Amino acid sequence: MKVVQRFGPGHRILVTGGAGFVPSHVVDVLIGRGCTVVAVDNFVTGSKENVAHLADTPTFTLVEADISEGLPTHHPAFAERFDAILHMASPASPTDFEKLPVEILRVGSVATLHLLERAVADGARFLMASTSEAYGDPKEHPQRETYWGNVNPIGVRSVYDESKRFSEAATMAYHRSRGLDVAIVRIFNTYGPRMRPDDGRAIPTFISQALRGEPITVHGTGNQTRSICYVDDLVRGILLLLDSTETGPINCGTEHEMSMRQLAETIVSLCGSSSEVTYITRAADDPEMRRPDLTLARELLGYEPRVTPEEGLRRTIAYFRERLG
Ligand code: NAD
Ligand code: UDP
DSSP states (O other): OOOOOOOOTTOEEEEETTTSHHHHHHHHHHHHTTOEEEEEEOOSSOOGGGGGGGTTOTTEEEEEOOGGGOOOTTSGGGTSOOSEEEEOOSOOSHHHHHHSHHHHHHHTTHHHHHHHHHHHHHTOEEEEEEEGGGGBSOSSSSBOTTOOOBOOTTSTTHHHHHHHHHHHHHHHHHHHHHOOOEEEEEEOOEEOTTOOTTSOSHHHHHHHHHHHTOOEEEETTSOOEEEOEEHHHHHHHHHHHHHSOOOOOEEESOOOEEEHHHHHHHHHHHHTOOOOEEEEOOOTTOOSOOOBOOHHHHHHHOOOOOOOHHHHHHHHHHHHHHHHO
């Protein structure tokens, strides 16, 4: 299936969380296409630095606001209609699930509803950045979009899992009842430049530890698996979905499944580090395995990941090396 570019010059796009890791890369591609982009962010986990290179770009506006408190409609950038709204704002690291539980619940519920209302008013396409966490600790492997998941509704991860599941439900409700043009992408573990060294997720943590010569903190036995995706591949998938007329949900990521032990050893070796791999307590409800079934992404969007873990990790290590000095 060949997807034809739908959004380009003359189109106004709102990206929530636009100063975050993944969303800032999405912003770059949209700006590169000639779109006018408004990024809204409260910098809870993102950073102005991620979009600093766009400061003098006339087609880019960064608005500081907490979208859980309502959309900043007083800002002139919100006076004109948007052609597309990408809801990508949310803390996403498991370490934030305990630090920012209510903030996560609100941005994945109240804020989603505000944005859906705005999308209806504007006649915009609405893209929801959902997650593989919607599958919880999956009993089906690899995970297909038809799988309903295995989520502990009151566990520590539930603030994230359930708010994303609520966002998916809300997105589909607006699609069915208001005829809103929507798309849901279920994003699997993505990494790359612009992640924070202290973000808490495995890849930035392991790289920072390896570069500093500190022990690598693998949780549990390290036999749990993830399938890691370099950010450029994910962003291409998100743009293909945005341009398409598909509703989804559609998985996006790679099939490069590896154990956390393998990941730690690979990172130590690619960093040329002497760090020791150590094993510490594992968090509750941590999913045992995760790998997307990418059939839908391939068939409906023509999506194909291109970057190998070695290449993607090399590029990410180079970024961290520069940042950490
Ligand atoms: P990130 O933390 O770098 O980006 C999220 C951005 O949202 C940050 O800039 C943050 O400041 C902003 N934000 C959070 N709450 C906000 C609020 N109330 N108002 C305004 N801005 C707010 O994380 P990321 O990894 O780039 O994730 C981006 C999106 O992709 C998230 O929605 C996340 O759930 C989703 N996702 C990411 C992954 C991944 O592996 N990176 C996997 C699954 C889903
Ligand atoms: N993990 C780890 N050490 C760390 C951070 C994470 O072993 O310092 C493990 C974590 O327990 C999980 C996997 O790595 O099994 C992926 O965690 P991450 O936070 O990157 O993403 P998740 O897929 O859990 O959202």
